[in-house]
Amino acid sequence: MKRIHDIYRPMEERKGDWNEVERPLTDDELKEQTSRCMNCGQPFCHAFGCPLGNLVPDQNRAVAQGDWKRAYALLSANSDFPEFTSRICPALCEASCVHGLDEEAVMVRQSEKRIIETAFANGWVVPRPPEKENGRSVAVIGAGPAGLSAAVTLRRRGFAVTVYERRKNIGGLLRYGIPCFKLDKALIERRRKILEAEGVKFVTDCEVGKDVSAEWLARENDALVVAIGTPAARDLRIPGRELKGVHLALELLEGQNRFLTGEIPEAPISAKGKKVLVIGGGDTGSDCVGTSIRQGAKSVAQIEIMPKPPDERDASTPWPLWPYMLRTSSSHKEGCVRRWNLNSLRFIGRDAVPPASACVSGVEVETVEWEFSPEGRPMKFKSVPNTKEIIEADLVFLAMGFTGVPAENPIVSQLKLGQTTRTALVADPGRNIFCVGDCASGASLVVRALASGKSLQM
Ligand SMILES: Cc1cc2nc3c(=O)[nH]c(=O)nc-3n(C[C@H](O)[C@H](O)[C@H](O)COP(=O)(O)OP(=O)(O)OC[C@H]3O[C@@H](n4cnc5c(N)ncnc54)[C@H](O)[C@@H]3O)c2cc1C
Structure with missing residues (x-):
């Protein structure tokens, strides 16, 4: 029995809509896949891979036996938002699956998706308010995964929790960054209702530091949790950056998500009929690829300055580490040219009068060559002449x-927070100020943000 690779809806169908790209696995497929789990004496998936410590082998056995109620009880023991992670997690658990040593890892993410959706369909996901209030209050700044995880964790311990969010809606990058074709935004609303029934209060459209001071929130509450993410995207300040048509990735992704969820009447950027170039070979770039394709782009290319990763797990990241290797997303498969070892030198504009309205027409790039460390990791590059x-x-x-978090962010100054050299925020537990998620760790993953919020001790 092999791992299933055909997990997506048919290409032409999915490219024509914004619904989630994955197809549901059948009951038989799920039973077969979970039966592949070897119930290892030392389950690396649970103890090493998953930041939440999900009880993967036990969940697998419950699914294989068709005992969905038990599977949900096990999953929800450690995971408060499995409907999110089961759609968008890169599945660190699968990278550390012992099966990965001799063949392919057990499929964990898809089985977790079925567990949580079965639980919702059967009405098993119910609010779990605290049995007793503890008389203390907490303000959480930011309603991304880290803030939501902190909120649910502290509320269940009896704190009165209020989450302040500058956006119209909660979810952070789950809502405004990750495209609808990876995560349906209705799932965030479904979870919000449960959190509210547990007693979590949300104050949206409220930017802390501007509409209300962070220092005041700290004074008015017994504790403050800062979960503001890493709002500053890395820019590319090369000649021509001011040309029309050069955007940060989130301008596209956020605009499209806000349009699809009815926040705005029209997407502010449209790739329809255009030649699109994405600079940056990671997941955010891949989301731009899928979004541009669905908007009707004429062509899509994605370039990366780093070398092409190997097709298989690189020796520098032996099992059970997260493997350094080439990743091809559903969006890449939908029609995108990918190139590596390319440095961008300048944006080129189309002549226009007046010059301020010039539009981008291309990017001058140059091939680079990398020097590798003894472990085989790319370290330093140099230009290849005449390329x-x-x-x-x-x-x-x-x-x-x-x-990271810019030092000018008013929350930093109002709370007199320290920052690391990489601009991550440093908590001050002595003053009951805690920092969780990307703002404390640097940009990372949803599952790590959730684990960070859940691990709060106060
Ligand atoms: C395009 C994109 C795609 C991604 N895809 C994936 C993926 O597929 N899988 C995965 O695991 N990870 C993915 N990630 C990473 C993941 O989204 C983040 O690691 C995660 O969202 C971090 O959670 P967070 O709560 O720390 O921050 P965020 O999600 O950024 O949430 C921070 C929240 O704080 C709010 N906020 C900020 N300042 C204030 C203020 N002053 N007052 C009030 N509210 C404030 C923000 O509006 C936001 O809602 C992706 C990231 C991007 C950008």
Whole structure:
């Protein structure tokens, strides 16, 4: 019995809509897949891979036996938002599955999706308010996964919890970054109702530091949890950056998500009929690829300065570590040219009068060559002479990661918070100020943000 690779809806069907790209696995497929689990004496998936410590082998056995109620009880013991992680987690658990040593890992993420959806369908997911109030209050700044996880954890311990969110809706990057074709936003509303029934209060459209001071929140509450993510995207300040049509990735992704959920009447950026170039080879770039394709782009290319990763797990990341290797997303498969070892030198504009309204028409790039560390990791690059070329583009999306929390953020000054050299926020438990999620760790993953919120001790 092999791992199933055909997990997506048919290509032409999914490219034509914004619904989730994955198809549901059948009962027989799930039974077969969970039966592949070896119930290892030392389950690395649970103890090493999953930041939440999900009880993967026990869940697998329950699913294989068709005992969905037990499977849900096991999953919900450690995971408060499995409907999110079971859709968008890269599944660190699967990378550390012992089966991965000799063949392919057990499929965990898909079985968790079925467990939580079965639980919702059967009415097993009910609010779990605290048995007793503890008389203390907490303000959480930011309603992304880290803030939501902190909120549910503290509420269940009896704290009065209020979450302040600057956006119209909760969810953070789950709602405004990750595309609808990976995560249906109705799932966030479904969970919000449960959190509210447990007693979590949300104050949306409220930017802490501006509409209300962080220092006041700290004074008025027994504790403050800062969960503001890493709002600053890495820009590419090369000549021509001011040209029309050069955007940060989130301008595209956020605009499309807000449009699809009815927040705004029209997507602010459309790739329809355009040649799109995505600079940055990671997941955010891949989300730009899938979004551009669904908007009707003429062509989509994605370039990366780093070398092409190996097709298989690289020796520098032996099992059970998260493997350094090439990843091909559903969006890549939908029609995208991918290239590596390309450094971007300048954006080129189309002549226009007045010049301020010039639009981008391409990017000049140059091939680079990498020097590798003894372990085989790319360290330093140099340009390869005579390799300059122009890649045509009417729209360019910059998807090059996030730089952390800017020191000018008013929350930093109002709370007098320390920052690491990489601008992550440093908690001050002595003053009952805690920092969780990406703002404390640097840009990472939803599952790590959830684990960070859940691990709060106060
Ligand atoms: C395009 C994209 C795709 C991604 N895809 C995946 C994926 O597939 N899988 C995965 O695991 N991870 C993915 N990630 C990473 C993941 O989304 C983040 O690691 C995760 O959302 C971090 O959670 P967080 O709660 O720390 O921050 P965020 O999700 O950024 O939430 C922070 C919240 O704080 C709010 N906030 C900020 N400042 C204030 C203020 N002053 N007052 C009030 N509210 C404030 C923000 O509006 C936001 O709602 C992706 C990231 C991006 C950008």
